[in-house]
Amino acid sequence: MTFIELANPYRFQMLARVLIPALAAVSAFVIGLGLWLGFHAPADYQQGAMVLVMYIHVPFAWLSLGAYTLMAIAALGTLVWRHPLADVAGKAAAEVGAGFCFLCLVTGALWGRPTWGTYWNWDPRLTSVLVLFLLYLGVLVLWRAVEDPGRAGRAAAILALVGFVNVPIVKFSVNWWNSIHQQASVMRLDGPSIHSSMLTPLLISAVGFAALFVTLHLAVMRNELLRRRVRTLRILVAANNEAR
Amino acid sequence: MDLGPHASFIVASYAAAVVVLGAFILWVLLDYRFQRRALRELEAQAPRRR
Numbered sequence: 001m002t003f004i005e006l007a008n009p010y011r012f013q014m015l016a017r018v019l020i021p022a023l024a025a026v027s028a029f030v031i032g033l034g035l036w037l038g039f040h041a042p043a044d045y046q047q048g049a050m051v052l053v054m055y056i057h058v059p060f061a062w063l064s065l066g067a068y069t070l071m072a073i074a075a076l077g078t079l080v081w082r083h084p085l086a087d088v089a090g091k092a093a094a095e096v097g098a099g100f101c102f103l104c105l106v107t108g109a110l111w112g113r114p115t116w117g118t119y120w121n122w123d124p125r126l127t128s129v130l131v132l133f134l135l136y137l138g139v140l141v142l143w144r145a146v147e148d149p150g151r152a153g154r155a156a157a158i159l160a161l162v163g164f165v166n167v168p169i170v171k172f173s174v175n176w177w178n179s180i181h182q183q184a185s186v187m188r189l190d191g192p193s194i195h196s197s198m199l200t201p202l203l204i205s206a207v208g209f210a211a212l213f214v215t216l217h218l219a220v221m222r223n224e225l226l227r228r229r230v231r232t233l234r235i236l237v238a239a240n241n242e243a244r
Numbered sequence: 245m246d247l248g249p250h251a252s253f254i255v256a257s258y259a260a261a262v263v264v265l266g267a268f269i270l271w272v273l274l275d276y277r278f279q280r281r282a283l284r285e286l287e288a289q290a291p292r293r294r
Contacts, residue, residue, distance in 0.1 A: 039245060049248040053257045060261075099268050106264075107257040114250040212265070219272045226279035233286035 009225050012085060016222045020215055027211035034205030041197045053111040055202055058186070059209035060104035064132060065167055067097025067213065071139065072164040075157035085221070087153030088228075090160060091143055092220035096213060098136035105133060116180050124173035125181035132170055135163035149228060
C-alpha cells in the first residue's frame with residue numbers, strides 16, 4: 001500500500017482499526033520493560049535515584065521535537081502537495097505533541113529542583129522548549145479559531161512551518177549558549193556518554209513511548225476524520241431540513 | 245526500592261506522566277465514542293443519495 005493510497009480516508013480507517021490496538025499493546029509492553037529495567041539499573045553515581053526521571057523525561061523531550069517535525073512535514077503536505085490527510089495528521093501531531101511537550105516541561109522542572117536547586121530558569125534550553133510548547137498551543141488555537149477545516153489547516157500549517165526554526169534551536173541550544181542543562185549525552189557524534197546499564201532501559205523506554213505516540217496519533221487522526229464526516233452530515237441535514 | 249531523599253520528586257514525575265497520558269487516552273476514547281454515536285444518528289437522518 002503506497003502513501004498516496006492512504007489518502008483514502010476509508011482505507012486509513014481500516015488500517016487504523018488494526019494498528020491502534022496492536023500498537024497500544026506493543027507500547028504498553030515496551031514501556032513496562034524499559035521502566036522495569038530502569039528501576040533495576042544501578043543508581044547514578046552523582047544523582048542517585050533521581051536518574052529514574054530520565055527514563056520518562058528524555059523520551060518526552062525527543063517526542064516533543066519529533067512530533068513538531070512530523071507537524072512541519074504534514075504542513076508541507078497541506079501547503080505544497082495538498083495531501084487530503086496531511087492537515088488531519090498535522091492537527092493530530094499538534095494535540096499529541098503538546099501533551100508530550102507539557103510532560104517534558106513538568107518532569108524537567110521536577111528533575112531540576114533537586115539537581116539544580118530550582119524548578120525553572122530562563123536558560124536557553126528550557127526557554128526554547130517553552131517556546132516549542134507555546135507554538136503547539138498557537139497551532140491548536142488556530143485550529144479552534146477558524147471554523148472551516150480547510151482554512152484552519154492552511155493557517156496552522158504556515159505557523160507550524162515558521163515555528164520549525166525553533167526545533168534546531170532546542171536541540172543545539174546547549175551547545176550554542178551557556179546552559180545549566182547538560183549537553184546531549186545520547187545523540188552525539190562521538191557516541192553516547194551514558195553507561196549501557198542506563199542507556200539500554202532509556203532506549204527501550206523511548207521506543208515504547210514512540211509506539212504510544214504513534215498509537216495516539218493514529219487514534220486522534222481517526223477521531224478527526226469522524227468529526228469532519230459528522231460536520232459534513234450536519235450541514236447536509238440542516239440544508240435538507242431548510243429545503244422542506 | 246529506596247528512592248532516596250528526593251523520592252517525592254520521582255513519584256511526582258511518574259504521577260504527572262500517568263495522569264496526563266491517562267487523561268489524554270480517556271479523552272481520545274470518549275471522543276471516538278461520541279463521534280461514532282453522532283455519525284450513526286446523522287446517517288439515519290441524512291438524505292439518501294439516488
